[in-house]
Amino acid sequence: MTRDTPGSADLECLALCKQFDAFTAVDHVSFAVPSGSFFSILGPSGCGKTTIMRMIAGFLEPSSGDIRIKSKSVLDVPPNKRPVNMVFQHLALFPMMNIADNIGYGLRRQGMAKPEIGRKVDEALERIGLPGIGKRKVDELSGGQKQRVAIARCLVLEPDVLLLDEPLGALDLKLREHMKVELKALQAAFGTTFVYITHDQSEALVMSDQIAVMNHGRFEQVGSGRELYYRPETAFVAGFVGDSNRWKGRVTRAESGLLQITTQAGLQVTGADHGRGLATGDQAELFVRPEAIRISRQAEDLSHLENRMSGQVTTLLFNGADSRAILEPQTGGDPIEVALPQSGEYADLKRGDVLHFAWAGDQANAFAVNDQAAPSLEAQ
Amino acid sequence: MRAGNKLALILLLTPLLLWIGLLIIIPHIDMFLVSIRERVGVGKYQISLANYWTFLGEPLYLVTFARTAIMSVLATVLTLIIGFPVAFFIAKIAKGRLQSSLFLLCLVPFWVSELVRTFGWMILLRETGLISNLLQWLGLVDGPVELLYNDVAMIVGLVYTSMLFMVVPLVTTLESLDDSIIEAGYDLGGSTVSITREIIIPHAMPGIVSGSIVVFMLSLGNYLTPTMLGGKDSLWFTELIYSQFIVRFNWELGAAFGFMLLILSSAIIWLLLKLTGQTLEKTMT
Numbered sequence: 118m119t120r121d122t123p124g125s126a127d128l129e130c131l132a133l134c135k136q137f138d139a140f141t142a143v144d145h146v147s148f149a150v151p152s153g154s155f156f157s158i159l160g161p162s163g164c165g166k167t168t169i170m171r172m173i174a175g176f177l178e179p180s181s182g183d184i185r186i187k188s189k190s191v192l193d194v195p196p197n198k199r200p201v202n203m204v205f206q207h208l209a210l211f212p213m214m215n216i217a218d219n220i221g222y223g224l225r226r227q228g229m230a231k232p233e234i235g236r237k238v239d240e241a242l243e244r245i246g247l248p249g250i251g252k253r254k255v256d257e258l259s260g261g262q263k264q265r266v267a268i269a270r271c272l273v274l275e276p277d278v279l280l281l282d283e284p285l286g287a288l289d290l291k292l293r294e295h296m297k298v299e300l301k302a303l304q305a306a307f308g309t310t311f312v313y314i315t316h317d318q319s320e321a322l323v324m325s326d327q328i329a330v331m332n333h334g335r336f337e338q339v340g341s342g343r344e345l346y347y348r349p350e351t352a353f354v355a356g357f358v359g360d361s362n363r364w365k366g367r368v369t370r371a372e373s374g375l376l377q378i379t380t381q382a383g384l385q386v387t388g389a390d391h392g393r394g395l396a397t398g399d400q401a402e403l404f405v406r407p408e409a410i411r412i413s414r415q416a417e418d419l420s421h422l423e424n425r426m427s428g429q430v431t432t433l434l435f436n437g438a439d440s441r442a443i444l445e446p447q448t449g450g451d452p453i454e455v456a457l458p459q460s461g462e463y464a465d466l467k468r469g470d471v472l473h474f475a476w477a478g479d480q481a482n483a484f485a486v487n488d489q490a491a492p493s494l495e496a497q
Numbered sequence: 498m499r500a501g502n503k504l505a506l507i508l509l510l511t512p513l514l515l516w517i518g519l520l521i522i523i524p525h526i527d528m529f530l531v532s533i534r535e536r537v538g539v540g541k542y543q544i545s546l547a548n549y550w551t552f553l554g555e556p557l558y559l560v561t562f563a564r565t566a567i568m569s570v571l572a573t574v575l576t577l578i579i580g581f582p583v584a585f586f587i588a589k590i591a592k593g594r595l596q597s598s599l600f601l602l603c604l605v606p607f608w609v610s611e612l613v614r615t616f617g618w619m620i621l622l623r624e625t626g627l628i629s630n631l632l633q634w635l636g637l638v639d640g641p642v643e644l645l646y647n648d649v650a651m652i653v654g655l656v657y658t659s660m661l662f663m664v665v666p667l668v669t670t671l672e673s674l675d676d677s678i679i680e681a682g683y684d685l686g687g688s689t690v691s692i693t694r695e696i697i698i699p700h701a702m703p704g705i706v707s708g709s710i711v712v713f714m715l716s717l718g719n720y721l722t723p724t725m726l727g728g729k730d731s732l733w734f735t736e737l738i739y740s741q742f743i744v745r746f747n748w749e750l751g752a753a754f755g756f757m758l759l760i761l762s763s764a765i766i767w768l769l770l771k772l773t774g775q776t777l778e779k780t781m782t
Binding site (some may be wrong): 140174175176196197198202203205206207209210211212214215222223226227270271274279 | 594675677678680681682686687688691695696699700715756
């Protein structure tokens with residue numbers, strides 16, 4: 118967990134807890150978001166991420182812990198006085214006002230003079246690339262335009278922190294992909310600190326400087342997208358971020374971080390515990406990403422890697438750039454999913470073909486079993 | 498198939514057309530014809546506007562007419578002022594069982610007839626009624642006080658009678674307001690007053706207007722409440738119509754009065770729609 122010195126953090130949460138009767142929605146969560154960065158909280162639905170966001174915005178009171186913005190506690194500050202603004206899941210634009218009045222609402226409430234508001238609103242519309250739409254009604258805009266207006270409505274107030282609650286959830290796939298890039302660009306242009314909540318790992322991975330993976334009210338790991346993807350610290354993170362082949366087994370040999378594991382189905386594999394200290398005899402769970410597995414038609418191409426095997430293609434899952442094949446290892450054991458490079462050489466792959474495959478031992482992440490409840494299939 | 502559809506359409510529309518035709522259009526045409534005839538001899542009539550001139554020439558009629566309009570507007574405004582917070586509480590703050598039971602409470606008085614409801618107020622307000630006795634028991638007054646038979650009692654009765662018709666459309670429109678829009682208002686720095694003024698009221702406007710139209714029309718056309726709770730001086734226009742038709746047996750003048758009331762209510766509703774920028778279609782859906 119990277120932590121800046123308290124002075125440079127725009128938003129800090131300290132041991133934040135929220136209890137609803139007997140249910141603990143948020144359990145001692147602490148984090149700091151450096152000024153000007155894009156911070157995401159990623160987790161399955163019901164993990165408590167929206168509760169954190171509503172506490173930061175001021176709509177919920179924490180059971181214990183502290184929220185500090187620019188090093189000042191805001192617990193006693195009502196939502197309409199907090200230097201924090203929120204982009205709601207369904208945007209919550211005011212349908213009874215036109216676009217300019219929507220964007221100018223917060224400025225009017227600050228008591229700014231009318232000509233000044235007009236100028237600021239025009240400037241904001243310019244910056245989101247929608248000049249001249251101020252007189253239009255909310256329902257005359259497309260989904261993507263509404264999105265940008267909702268963000269502009271918050272950013273004209275120059276908040277210290279902008280909260281975004283799954284704002285892309287209602288958009289269709291193409292637009293969502295487009296808005297990911299655009300949000301990142303808007304954040305860079307305004308230089309505002311963004312705190313973004315999502316259950317969609319790709320949104321978090323693409324946009325964020327830092328991601329917190331959340332489960333059952335706790336942060337499992339905080340790190341950059343790369344750290345979460347390559348070096349998950351818990352089995353939950355390994356299973357939730359990206360896809361994985363996962364096997365349960367027993368450690369038969371442990372040697373300077375590299376483990377020999379025999380899976381329940383009898384597969385012999387090596388993996389790394391990355392300092393989690395697994396020992397011979399431990400029950401372990403092993404995660405190998407389909408894209409970390411190298412495949413080849415010739416066995417000798419893979420001679421420099423551990424975990425060399427060969428297997429028969431049982432299923433081909435064509436999905437464009439993200440195509441996969443499921444292989445049945447010839448030595449027996451669990452089927453293995455591998456990613457198919459789309460550079461042409463596997464375009465004619467058929468069911469029943471035999472492929473050689475292998476992966477480096479340190480690409481396989483091993484975790485001691487029963488340290489965490491593993492996520493179910495809802496992980497995307 | 499097309500012929501079948503047509504038949505079904507005709508069958509569906511028949512009750513509606515019969516209702517509109519028999520109960521609204523034909524009686525009104527007839528009433529209009531009655532209102533523009535003048536009796537010149539036994540069984541002899543001629544067409545004239547004499548009845549309308551009588552109405553315009555008699556100050557008592559005009560004063561009662563204006564009074565009825567103003568008091569109805571007042572009753573409508575009071576119903577709105579009391580009903581809005583009630584509706585907001587039911588629609589936005591109360592949840593689950595509380596919400597449905599509060600809604601039911603608004604409905605309960607309507608399980609008995611208007612007559613019984615009005616008698617209820619009489620029991621409370623009359624000289625020997627509950628409130629009078631309570632005030633005497635507390636030592637706040639020396640003798641029995643008569644709270645009935647004045648304009649205040651009449652307005653109380655009118656507001657009470659029409660409350661449901663204001664609360665129902667308001668609850669419906671307020672329920673359709675997404676909570677996150679109110680939260681967004683607070684989030685962007687709005688105070689409760691500004692959110693109510695700029696977000697909640699504009700959103701509820703169709704409900705406010707349709708509730709007000711119904712309450713206004715009910716008050717304007719009410720006969721029972723003004724007669725029973727209002728005093729001798731609290732004349733209501735419907736009482737004049739009643740006396741022309743039933744007491745004086747002057748159907749011609751009564752019909753003219755009826756038409757003036759129709760014109761009055763149409764004019765005030767038109768004005769209300771103009772002032773709030775609403776259309777009748779929008780408020781009635």
